[in-house]
Amino acid sequence: MSSSIKSVLLATVFAFSPVVVAHAQEGPPPILFTNVDVFDGFGPDLIEDANVLVEGNVITQVSTDPIEVEGAFVIDATGKVMTPGLIDMHQHVMLNPPEGTAAYQTRWDGAAGGAIAIQYMNDHMLMKGITTVRDIAGDPLDVAKAIDMGLIRGPRVYSSGGAIGQTGGHSDWAGRNVPPHILENGLDMGQATGNTWVVDGVDDVTRAARLNLRRGAAFLKVMGGGGVASEFDPLEILGLAEDEVARAVEIARDNGTYVAVHAYHDESYERHLRLGTRSFEHGFLISEDMVKKMVAKYNETKDIVWSFQCFMSVKSFGSYDSMPAFFTHEQKLKGVAAGEGVRRMSKWMNEYGMFIVGGSDMFSPGLVEKIKEDITCNVDAGFSPAQALKHWTGNAGIVLKWSGPKDPYSTYHLGQIAPDSYADILIWDGNPLEDINLILDEDRLQLVMKDGRAYKNTMVESDSIMYRPAVREPKTYP
Ligand SMILES: [Zn+2]
CATH class of the missing domain: 2.30.40.10 (Urease, subunit C, domain 1)
Incomplete structure (x- = not known):
């Protein structure tokens, strides 16, 4: 110097x-x-x-x-x-290109996707008070590494790596006329960028799960049913089959971590509850009985959580016209159904006292700016301000520790x-x-x-609390 x-x-x-x-x-x-x-x-x-x-x-x-x-x-x-x-427990930082997830097929490559992600992670997450994201489908694992090394700025990242789903499910982003198995090297763009895995059978699940964990995933994300923003899967369908779910749970447990599931209705929630999945995303079409089952299981074991995407479901899916512009007609109809269901089930979750975390599921321009409205939306949905903040802080911190030995910030x-x-x-x-x-x-x-x-x-007249050297303690093991 x-x-x-x-x-x-x-x-x-x-x-x-x-x-x-x-x-x-x-x-x-x-x-x-x-x-x-x-x-x-x-x-x-x-x-x-x-x-x-x-x-x-x-x-x-x-x-x-x-x-x-x-x-x-x-x-x-x-x-x-x-x-x-603040901790956003349902984020997809790599899926931020302007046209949504499908953009990876035709308009952007992984490098551009990463650059866009980093810009948003600084401007719309870290600088707005979101200091941790649980990235639950998408592959920002090397972006996360660069943040931790102080090379770029952004929140802490707990990532699932590529989300694991079946052919024709919520992980299958190949175009209609391009079945994922005939693409070059057997991979569509979602898979080539590591954001998704299209699996059929227990062996595929094993391989995808272990590849994610090998690269530093903190937990696994699987698709348990149809999705709003994907093309081939009505909300009513089931995703991974029984033996595929059981294998994902087995591999997660072998690694001391857990499975999170994308699912909307009773049948898929029941399957995953029975097979040992721990983090239940969405669920906007589940019944009052299923809510009671979830709460009973939580009270008994303390080892499951419901992950609430309030703004996305209540506001963004509030009506056909409020749907993201890149959705097709069918996707908008699915969004309307989810938006109607969530108003009922979030009230039951509140009444019966479920353990809840909050996650925005908001990404792409125009939506990423609304991440924090997910918290205020919790209050509109009947939770107190303290509960809303707890979903985004204390409760979230508890669930992040379920990653056990795969926790990137374990100390x-x-x-x-x-x-x-x-x-x-x-x-x-x-x-x-x-x-x-x-x-x-x-x-x-x-x-x-x-x-x-x-x-x-903007609080104190000093730069001495800014730009302090990054402190990284050595990883410790329990
Ligand atoms: Zn999502």
Whole structure:
């Protein structure tokens, strides 16, 4: 490093926080937030006038008693509210080309898809307070690696790798006249980019599942029934067969992780509940009886979750005309059916007390900007603001840990403001428990911190909390 650059850096440190000198040799100074009202990820109430200490990339103390730390950089957050970074539990970062998923067939290659994904992950996720995404179909595994190395900016990523579905199912993106098995090397573009796997039979499932896990997938995603945004599959059909589902679950368990399923109705939910799938996406056409079964199973085992895509189902699928522009007529009709079902079943899930996470399923231009409206939509659907935030923070953090040895961020908790949690922290000017809509106002989000490092800061006159060196602890094993 040239001496002039070094002296500029030193001048920056000294000018803004002279007390850090004692720590200059050991890394960045601790950061102490004082007098902040904390939503800890679960609520239902705020912890008022708390002090929160961040050391390196981890929260080490949360207390209403004073915390004394020599050399800490102190941020007075009087009147502000701190929440954990938001976690979008149903995202498809690689499927962001303007024309939707089908665009991979004809208009974009994997490199362009990755570049578009990275731009959105910074602008519409990290900078808006979404510090973690569970990517549940799509293959951003190398993008995630580059983020973790500090080469590009974006949220943490838990990815399923390519989603596993049958020929003619929700993973089959080949054109109507191009059956996936006659394409070059047997792969259509969805498969060539690693975003999907088209499987027929237990051996195919085994191979696809293990390929995903080999490359760093944190869990598996399978298609249990028809989908709105795919071409050949009415919502009513079943996806993977019994033996195929059982094999996916077996391989996930062998690797200490779990299966998430895309499914809409009772028959596929029943099959997956019986065979050991743990994360149930969508489900907008299930009956009240199935909701009761899900809640009973959760109360008994604590090992399943319902993943709610509120904005996508309630608002985007609110009517035929509100459907995404790239949908065909048939896709729009399927969306209308899902939109009608969700209003009933989300009310039952709330009433019976299901364990819930939130995920937007919002991608592509015009939709990606609406990711956070999924949270406010939870309130429109009858949940309290604290519940809505819990779906996107505390509960989400619990489910992410179900990845066990495949967890890419295994050392600390996520989605919580508590000791031994990653320092993924947001500071809001105002109280989202009183007015959830304030989370949509960019100016009210004054600090975005991920891994102890600020990416947005309109709160304190200092750059010393920005651009701190990335801290990566060595992976630990239970
Ligand atoms: Zn989805």
